[in-house]
Amino acid sequence: MKTLKISMLTLALVFLSISANGQKGKIVLNTNEIPEETHVNLDDFPKDQVLPMIHGWGGMTVDINNAPAGTDFTPLLEGLENDHCQVPHWGYVVKGAIKIIYEDKSSEVFRGGEAFYMKPGHTGVVLEDLQLVSFSPEEGMHELGTHLEKKVAAMQSQGSSQ
Numbered sequence: 001m002k003t004l005k006i007s008m009l010t011l012a013l014v015f016l017s018i019s020a021n022g023q024k025g026k027i028v029l030n031t032n033e034i035p036e037e038t039h040v041n042l043d044d045f046p047k048d049q050v051l052p053m054i055h056g057w058g059g060m061t062v063d064i065n066n067a068p069a070g071t072d073f074t075p076l077l078e079g080l081e082n083d084h085c086q087v088p089h090w091g092y093v094v095k096g097a098i099k100i101i102y103e104d105k106s107s108e109v110f111r112g113g114e115a116f117y118m119k120p121g122h123t124g125v126v127l128e129d130l131q132l133v134s135f136s137p138e139e140g141m142h143e144l145g146t147h148l149e150k151k152v153a154a155m156q157s158q159g160s161s162q
């Protein structure tokens with residue numbers, strides 16, 4: 001009976017993954033993809049990225065965001081759709097606080113010790129030195145990571161030429 005339930009659940013997940021594949025607004029998890037590392041210490045995340053992240057966790061990306069108070073992410077998001085991040089994030093604020101501002105001008109504050117869902121169409125301003133961990137669809141995070149790397153490189157280039 002247990003095997004039958006597991007088989008039915010697996011078939012349902014496969015069906016949902018196939019039917020959602022390629023549809024905007026749908027998140028496709030590849031739960032059969034087992035990452036090489038299934039746990040990582042926060043101190044062991046890549047240090048050579050603007051937003052340290054690890055891809056390949058069953059269709060999800062896990063990232064660590066460390067930012068000092070006063071950081072405004074808005075300039076980094078310019079050039080994305082509506083100049084806002086369009087990737088949803090689920091996570092946990094380890095310490096600090098961040099104010100999330102949505103395209104419709106609504107906002108909310110996520111604080112240390114809180115789990116959160118950050119819907120697409122957002123930017124943020126760090127209120128207190130921040131460390132958060134978030135999980136996001138891998139496909140969207142590849143694009144976001146590439147965009148952020150280019151924006152930071154351009155900003156650094158402008159800063160060094162002045």
